[in-house]
Amino acid sequence: MDIILDLKLLALLTVANGTPVIAYNILRHRFSYPVDAGLTLPDGQRFFGPSKTYRGILLSLPVTMLAAWAIGLEWQTGLLIAAMAMIGDLFSSFLKRRLKLPASSMAIGIDQLPESLFPLLACTGIFAFSAVDVAAITVCFFAGELLISRLLYKIHLRERPY
Numbered sequence: 001m002d003i004i005l006d007l008k009l010l011a012l013l014t015v016a017n018g019t020p021v022i023a024y025n026i027l028r029h030r031f032s033y034p035v036d037a038g039l040t041l042p043d044g045q046r047f048f049g050p051s052k053t054y055r056g057i058l059l060s061l062p063v064t065m066l067a068a069w070a071i072g073l074e075w076q077t078g079l080l081i082a083a084m085a086m087i088g089d090l091f092s093s094f095l096k097r098r099l100k101l102p103a104s105s106m107a108i109g110i111d112q113l114p115e116s117l118f119p120l121l122a123c124t125g126i127f128a129f130s131a132v133d134v135a136a137i138t139v140c141f142f143a144g145e146l147l148i149s150r151l152l153y154k155i156h157l158r159e160r161p162y
Contacts, residue, residue, distance in 0.1 A: 006137050008071050012078060013141050016064040016085035017115050020056025025157050031055045048093040049103035057086045081119040088114030116141040
């Protein structure tokens with residue numbers, strides 16, 4: 001277990017998943033084009049929902065690439081982590097819509113696991129880390145996201161405390 005590498009990957013997961021939230025707070029609805037273009041499936045629910053935007057995805061990629069470089073990892077690692085985190089986030093939104101949960105609603109586990117596990121599993125070919133590392137980083141991300149979300153709510157950067 002390489003704790004420094006684990007912390008770097010945890011930081012990149014946080015950057016990748018936090019960038020769209022920060023972008024929303026800065027830009028509000030400017031450049032906010034939904035990835036699903038409003039597509040509604042036969043279940044009556046949007047494919048992803050209105051909160052999954054090209055802006056969030058397109059900003060997460062370069063910001064995470066830059067963060068990777070800044071902490072001594074290859075920019076390609078940052079790109080991979082951001083891309084897989086965004087795919088995980090889209091996957092969780094797709095699941096939440098199928099469960100008829102409203103956009104931006106809380107779903108413990110569904111919200112945190114895909115956006116942390118997908119990137120970590122994608123990185124197993126790059127880094128020699130174990131299932132214990134993946135589990136530890138995922139648990140830390142899970143707990144950290146819940147704590148950070150509450151903090152962001154208290155300082156009015158999130159509309160809900162999760």
